[in-house]
Amino acid sequence: MQQRHRHGRNHRDELGGKPCSCEMGNLYRFTEPIVLLVLARLGTAHGYQIAAEAAPMTVTHAGLDGAAIYRALRRLEATACVTSGWDTSGGGPARRLYTLTDRGLEHLGEWVEVMEGIASAVNVLIRESRKVSKTAKPTRRAARPA
Numbered sequence: 001m002q003q004r005h006r007h008g009r010n011h012r013d014e015l016g017g018k019p020c021s022c023e024m025g026n027l028y029r030f031t032e033p034i035v036l037l038v039l040a041r042l043g044t045a046h047g048y049q050i051a052a053e054a055a056p057m058t059v060t061h062a063g064l065d066g067a068a069i070y071r072a073l074r075r076l077e078a079t080a081c082v083t084s085g086w087d088t089s090g091g092g093p094a095r096r097l098y099t100l101t102d103r104g105l106e107h108l109g110e111w112v113e114v115m116e117g118i119a120s121a122v123n124v125l126i127r128e129s130r131k132v133s134k135t136a137k138p139t140r141r142a143a144r145p146a
Helices: 031-042 047-057 066-078 102-135
Strands: 044-046 082-087 095-100
Touching: 031 044, 031 047, 031 066, 031 095, 031 102, 044 047, 047 066, 047 095, 066 082
Parallel strands: none
Antiparallel strands: 044 095, 082 095
């Protein structure tokens, strides 16, 4: 079993310099690593292109909504993982183009480490749950006194 660490701003020292999942933003739908992966593949993209490429990578049935993608892009830009600029070359309104930076590629690597740890923990949970679900007998709850 993994050792728990105290909750604080930065656990890297306690984890031997490895990133901690609590530093990584919202894990629920894995929006941030998906956005980083899409930008790593495409190089530069508009928000709607990112959303279209991200759709098949979602890890929950809820998918990724545009608002979550743009929140992740703003957070990634604030941490120098992506840069953006306006594309005025088209006939329509200007659109923001996002580009992955070297720091963003490094951050994707950090996400890989975090996701591998999560996958390992989930696999243990699945394995142990299967064992128990095949062998355990359900317990009946005692009736509550009226």
